[in-house]
Amino acid sequence: MTDGKEFPQPVAGTVVPRFGDVATFMRLPLFRNPAELEIGLVGVPWDGGTTNRPGARHGPRQMRDLSTMMRRIHHVTHVAPYELAKCGDLGDAPVNPASVDDSLERIEKHFAKIHAAGTVPLSAGGDHLITLPIMRGIAKGGYGPERAPLGMVHFDAHSDTWDTYFGGYKYTHGTPFRRAVEEGLLDPKRVVQIGIRGSMYKRDDNDWAVEQGMRVITIEEYFDLGVEKVIAEARRVVGTAPTYISFDVDGLDPAYAPGTGTPEIGGYAPHEAQRMLRGLRGLNLVGGDVVEVSPPFDMSGNTALVGVTMMWEILCLLAEAVAKRKGKIGRAHV
Secondary structure, three states, X not given: OOOOOOOOOOOOOOOOOOOOOOOOHHHOOEOOOHHHOOEEEEEEOOOOOOOOOOOHHHHHHHHHHHHHHOOOOOOOOOOOHHHHOOEEEEEEOOOOOOOHHHHHHXXXXXXXXXXXXXXXXXXXXXXXHHHHHHHHHHHOOOEOOOOEOEEEEEEOOXXXXXXXXXXOEOOOOOOHHHHHHHOOOEEEEEEEEEEEOOOOOOOOOOHHHHHHOOEEEEHHHHHHHOHHXXXXXXXXXXXXXXXXXXXXXXXXXXXXXXXXXXXXXXXXXXXXXXXHHHOOOOOOEEEEEEEOOOHHXXXXXXXXXXXXXXXXXXXXXXXXHHHHHOOOOOHHHO
8 A cells, every 4th residue: 555655635734724825625735637636626616506595606615614624534444545545626617607507518528527537526516416517527428348327325305306397497406316317327226315304395206216216215214224224225225336425415404514505304413424424435436526515504614514524534435445446455445
């Protein structure tokens, strides 16, 4: 295993105070060329798909600020991501706040360039519609030599598989995974959704996901099963093929993450979400995102702190996955 000394390193809070210097994700150096990195942390400051409370466009900036609390080594797994992979802040994806269609195209092209460079993206939103163009950029036509669609571990209060809003409009933060399945980006039989809850407009609102083969774990089933059995079920569903993690902060109970667009009470606690993420070690992970942090609805910054901490957990997973694929570490390390 490499000692990582040649890899980009974050600025330590013991050298420069956390409130000092320019804010970047995890205090890592800023890069513009994805080919210089193995994992690129990317902001997507866009909430044009929001149907309720806006403000997630401000998420990446505040998450960068709060990421100064992240240090170098995971306190439970002892994973040191900056020793395993070249990680850096790639800035923000280009967006158009006045156009949904143009933004989707810009985001897709940006992530296609990142993917073409061989860089694994870890993104901060932005509303949940951003995951669709990200997946288009990294998975259109399939991922890997077998050209297969992606699997996904999806943490959320909502299935995000509705068809249309407002008289037939197909692109909102409530529709990305229906579109992703229709476009062949996601294999629904390798998708697990964890934490689904809340009142419905119609009795069959969540039926489409189940009918396609998605494993939908409602919050009631989550609490009945417990964290360890949910982890085992998620691992069973996605298997060993390429998999994406998408974490919507509204999957958490709003007592812990009130700054989000569509809060639903009765969710899991942050430490439960952290345990679930840690339980995904060793999967064939090819990207991830944390979405729906809306700073205007939580002036304390706690939601952004929770969100970027989940981003840190995913970063540790991705670093191990990248190192394993490149032969830097063996199976015993993950």
